[in-house]
Amino acid sequence: MTTTAVRVRGLTKRYGDVQAVGGIDLDIHAGEVFAILGPNGAGKSTTVEILEGYRRRDSGEVSVLGADPGRPTRAWRSRIGVVLQTAGDMTEATVRETVRHFAGFYPDARDPDEVIEQVGLAEKAGRRIRELSGGQRRRVDVALGVIGRPELLFLDEPTTGFDPEARRRFWDLIRGLAHQGTTIVLTTHYLDEVEALADRVAVIAKGRIVAEGEPATLGGRATAEATVGWAGGSVETDAPTRAVLELSERFGGEVPELTVTRPSLEDTYLRLVEG
Numbered sequence: 451m452t453t454t455a456v457r458v459r460g461l462t463k464r465y466g467d468v469q470a471v472g473g474i475d476l477d478i479h480a481g482e483v484f485a486i487l488g489p490n491g492a493g494k495s496t497t498v499e500i501l502e503g504y505r506r507r508d509s510g511e512v513s514v515l516g517a518d519p520g521r522p523t524r525a526w527r528s529r530i531g532v533v534l535q536t537a538g539d540m541t542e543a544t545v546r547e548t549v550r551h552f553a554g555f556y557p558d559a560r561d562p563d564e565v566i567e568q569v570g571l572a573e574k575a576g577r578r579i580r581e582l583s584g585g586q587r588r589r590v591d592v593a594l595g596v597i598g599r600p601e602l603l604f605l606d607e608p609t610t611g612f613d614p615e616a617r618r619r620f621w622d623l624i625r626g627l628a629h630q631g632t633t634i635v636l637t638t639h640y641l642d643e644v645e646a647l648a649d650r651v652a653v654i655a656k657g658r659i660v661a662e663g664e665p666a667t668l669g670g671r672a673t674a675e676a677t678v679g680w681a682g683g684s685v686e687t688d689a690p691t692r693a694v695l696e697l698s699e700r701f702g703g704e705v706p707e708l709t710v711t712r713p714s715l716e717d718t719y720l721r722l723v724e725g
């Protein structure tokens with residue numbers, strides 16, 4: 451049986467003249483990694499902040515881990531982890547002191563040193579946070595988001611500023627958490643991150659969901675026309691196998707520089723948000 455971690459119906463939020471969220475429905479199942487994609491200003495952070503209990507909605511029904519985030523309780527909060535877009539504080543405390551301090555807020559916190567290791571900061575554990583680079587501070591934010599062993603983890607653009615190795619390490623951490631049953635809601639602008647991590651993805655544009663599904667099939671990607679390319683030409687076709695056979699006959703065997711491609715997630719995403 452799948453249980454629902456997040457249920458949203460008809461969510462709206464307006465700031466003055468701006469309709470930031472214009473009627474969103476969402477179901478996020480317990481244990482899945484759910485990504486929210488969309489251009490700047492689409493309404494992602496507003497939506498996620500409402501789910502986190504940090505922003506009030508205008509209308510709609512919202513249930514997060516069985517409770518209304520519009521009336522957050524301490525017990526409910528302790529079941530949720532949040533990694534916000536802001537970089538960590540410029541504090542005088544060390545990485546280890548900070549992570550230990552936060553661990554003290556939760557009934558069943560993870561081991562601070564283990565978490566520091568998992569985010570790749572073991573060598574910096576004794577350093578003051580203000581001495582860290584931007585990407586390293588972001589990793590402290592991630593450590594603080596997961597230290598309380600949350601059932602549901604919100605990650606708002608978590609890998610912005612990470613170097614490629616740190617991103618890979620972070621992806622491993624998220625996969626490990628998902629494997630242990632943590633539900634993860636991820637907003638990101640990195641399409642490779644969505645492909646690497648997400649079970650399902652929703653694309654938001656102008657405050658509405660314009661597509662939802664698995665990254666591999668989003669917006670009809672898997673069944674879209676393929677492009678068959680070869681040295682000197684290309685053709686778009688819904689029967690690429692036949693096209694390759696015909697080319698093979700024409701060339702009498704190997705087709706030089708043969709490629710068969712379908713729209714990438716980026717192609718699909720851009721079509722969805724521009725359309």
Ligand SMILES: Nc1ncnc2c1ncn2[C@@H]1O[C@H](COP(=O)(O)OP(=O)(O)OP(=O)(O)O)[C@@H](O)[C@H]1O
Pocket residue numbers: 465468469470488489490491492493494495496497
């Ligand atoms: N506190 C606020 N007051 C007024 N307008 C706001 C406020 N917060 C967001 N907005 C507006 O609401 C819209 C949605 O913003 P939101 O931050 O939710 O977008 P986003 O999808 O998270 O964007 P980004 O990818 O840039 O983080 C934007 O037009 C933004 O200017």
